[in-house]
Amino acid sequence: MARILYKMDASPPARTAMMVADLIGLELELRDLHPLLREQDQPEYFKKNPMRTIPILEDGDFCLADSHAIAIYFLEKYGKKEHEYLYPKDERKRATINQRLFFDCGILFPRLRDVMAPTYTGRMTELLRYNKLMIDDAYKTLEAYLSETLYLADHEMTVADICAVTTVSTLDGLHPVDEKRFPKVKQWLQTMSQKDVCKRINEDGYKMQVFNLKATMEINKEKQVDGAHNNRCPLAFISLGDYKDPV
Numbered sequence: 001m002a003r004i005l006y007k008m009d010a011s012p013p014a015r016t017a018m019m020v021a022d023l024i025g026l027e028l029e030l031r032d033l034h035p036l037l038r039e040q041d042q043p044e045y046f047k048k049n050p051m052r053t054i055p056i057l058e059d060g061d062f063c064l065a066d067s068h069a070i071a072i073y074f075l076e077k078y079g080k081k082e083h084e085y086l087y088p089k090d091e092r093k094r095a096t097i098n099q100r101l102f103f104d105c106g107i108l109f110p111r112l113r114d115v116m117a118p119t120y121t122g123r124m125t126e127l128l129r130y131n132k133l134m135i136d137d138a139y140k141t142l143e144a145y146l147s148e149t150l151y152l153a154d155h156e157m158t159v160a161d162i163c164a165v166t167t168v169s170t171l172d173g174l175h176p177v178d179e180k181r182f183p184k185v186k187q188w189l190q191t192m193s194q195k196d197v198c199k200r201i202n203e204d205g206y207k208m209q210v211f212n213l214k215a216t217m218e219i220n221k222e223k224q225v226d227g228a229h230n231n232r233c234p235l236a237f238i239s240l241g242d243y244k245d246p247v
């Protein structure tokens with residue numbers, strides 16, 4: 001039975017799920033679900049994921065949301081011996097990887113979302129000083145992790161790196177990693193970007209997201225100059241009837 005992943009290529013969490021599946025050779029039927037058009041609010045998708053986010057996995061009669069949970073499910077259920085490096089069985093290694101995944105879920109990605117939500121709802125025209133400080137603060141944490149091990153949780157690449165690179169590559173396009181302050185993050189990002197899986201699945205998607213965000217900020221600027229009404233509701237509750245896809 002086909003496993004269906006509801007996704008958009010520009011979505012960092014969706015790319016995490018796609019990259020992990022690719023690394024373990026797991027076939028997915030990919031279906032686009034557009035969060036800006038609130039397609040995930042429709043009853044059939046709400047039932048699959050009441051959080052109303054993408055990605056969503058449908059594996060037969062089993063539905064799962066959240067990229068971190070999906071990545072772990074893929075590795076535990078479908079990963080073979082040769083994929084164990086992505087999520088080693090050793091308790092301490094696994095615990096460290098889990099911690100990095102929770103860091104992405106609770107801190108790193110929300111700092112990108114703090115830019116995405118107000119931008120796509122017409123309220124942000126450029127990154128605020130606060131956003132830059134918070135993004136640098138996350139880079140600082142990553143720098144510390146990378147001072148302990150070559151990759152984020154181990155001396156070889158794990159699922160923690162796959163997950164974080166989808167967010168960090170996008171953040172870097174908006175607020176570049178300062179090589180002087182965060183040399184290890186810069187190096188790690190370069191190393192990860194060279195990986196075949198990143199080139200095939202992450203690169204176009206993060207570039208699209210960065211382009212869309214910058215283009216939408218320009219549109220928001222023009223709207224403000226025109227004195228047009230700006231929607232001030234949080235992303236989860238708005239209707240994006242006046243949103244125009246910049247690409």
Ligand SMILES: N[C@@H](CCC(=O)N[C@@H](CS)C(=O)NCC(=O)O)C(=O)O
Nearest residue numbers: 011013035053054055066067068236
């Ligand atoms: N923790 C979630 C975050 C997913 C998420 O926020 N996805 C965005 C797209 S990049 C979304 O669906 N946003 C819609 C919303 O927040 O209402 C995950 O890792 O899957």
